[in-house]
Amino acid sequence: MVYFVYRSVYEGPSGRLVRHFPDATVLDWFRRVWDDAASQDAYTWVQREFGANVYGLHTIFETGLPAPRTHVELRRLLKEHLYVEGRLRADRHSVRVLTDDDEVELAYFFVDDHVVAAEPDRWAYLVHESWDLPADASPSVRTFTPPVPVHVVSPAPPGGEGVMYAVILTHHATVNSVGGRYPEALPGVRLPGLAAALRAADPDLLNGELRALRALIAPDDEEIGPALERCNHWARLEEDVPEISAPHSRAHEHALRLLADRVPADGRDPGRTLVRCDDHLAQMAIHMDKFFGYRQWFLFDDVWAAAHPETAASLMRFGAHWDPRCRRRHARLTHCG
Template sequence: MVSFIYRSVYEGPSGRLVRHFPDATVLDWFRRVWNEAGAGDAYEWVTRELGANVYGLSTIFETGLPAPQSTAELHRLLEEHLYVEQELRVDEHSVRVLTDDDDVMLAYFFVEDALVAAEPERWAYLLHDGWELPNLPPGFSAGRPFTPPVATWTPTPAPPGGEGTTYAVVLTFYSTFDSIGWNTPACFPGIRLPQLTATLRETDALIDKWSGEPAVLRALVAPGEDEIGPALERCNRWPDFERDIPETYGAHQQAHEVALRLLEVFEPSRGRDPHRTIIRQSEHVAQMAIHINGRSGYRQWFIFDDVWAAAHPDLAASLMHHGSHWDPRCHRNHGIGECAP
């Protein structure tokens, strides 16, 4: 089987579109559809058969050239005729593309089952059904400890005698060319998710170095709250994550009071609809698909601890890869450029 994955902010809460085809190889898929897609309006064919206007993909079917006979020939044709704004990577079992539509970056992948089976820690989240992560399996008992597969940043020091680790993957962006693959996961050592709210309240260290969303989340945790869910609900009404507000970087009580005053005057704009946001929380994983605007939809926030990650190691690892690089096969942590699997 061949899977097609479209990573696009236009694709609802998950930011992904997934389709599966019965072809044995990626080359077989291209050979099977080559003449059919090119016989009429290739743009309409791609939109109909794949379920979305996959940016630039139709151009490969508009050449009038014969279908490729080998992976090497497919690679050459894609290099010469596929409209790609950023990068194209082809190997024996996958095609991976990064492009942009001048507003946001977009990525799409054709991948064979054999490669997914060999690299589940790279593909599990991309092929996961929907945006919502599963809870712990009933009766789960932690086995092998989870090790993050990519670099992380540490907002707070580990408390004395603390246990476990909590991670946060916030998939967000503020400009076209930073809109995929620049979200370094945060790592909170020495705590698990039930202790996160207390840790956020108690720390004043290096808050001014935090990125927007974690700093806002800290400011919106209320005194005495034991769960992160209510703070996520408040984040859903935060006016502007791009706006830098120095008062939210101070001592927690002051930061919280300032943040609450800003919530009082929140008015949705640019098509933002807080009622469309989805928030879920359980003991070891919290998540939010926050609706940001009318055109590019949602951003995804995931917070989970090592207990959840030990139960779902491939899903946790691939989610961290998903945040830190556009190409699931790349072994670099960030960005655009050469990286061999």
């Protein structure tokens, strides 16, 4: 079987389109569909085959050339004829593309199923088809080590246990709308204590989204869910609002005043946002824009990560790199080869 994954802000709450094809290899898929796609309008064919406009993919079927016979030929044809505004990586078992539709970055991947099975820490999140992840998490003797660098945003409190991670899949401009963001980490905290930990955190060490989340936590909130619901009505979560960097009580009062005055813009619909909070995983697909759709937030602790190590690792890689097969631990979007 061949997996196809389209990483795109246009693809609903998950930001991904996942398809499966019965072919044994990526080369077999291209050989099977080549003549059919080339014999008709390739743009329309791609939309029908995938259920989406996979940006630029149709151009490989418009060459007038015969189908590739080998992996080497496929790679050469892709390099020479596929329209890509970014990067193309092709090997014997996968094709990985980063492109740009002049509005946002997009990425798509063809990969053999045995690669997905052999590299679950790279592909598990990508091939997961729903927006939300499984939340079961029993305490485990296993530990979890992030596969990419993390940004530690606060020192561990005395006697604190565990580690809290935040993977926020959002973007503020065309650049870095695919990858380019490392996870945030709060040592000595697990999800049940996250609300209190963020109230006490130094806002200057938080990114824009977590700073807004901190300000929207009420003084008596014991769980993070109510603050996530308030985030759903915040205007632009990444914007610089100096007042929410004040001590927590003042920051929260100011945030509530701003919240009362905000009217959703750009076609944003809070009613379409999805929020789910469990014991060790909080997740949100927040509807931010009529055109560019959703952003995904995942807040999870080491207990959940140890129970789902491949998914947690794949999710962290997804946030940091455009290419799931990138082998450089410290690679950012522009340096991953």
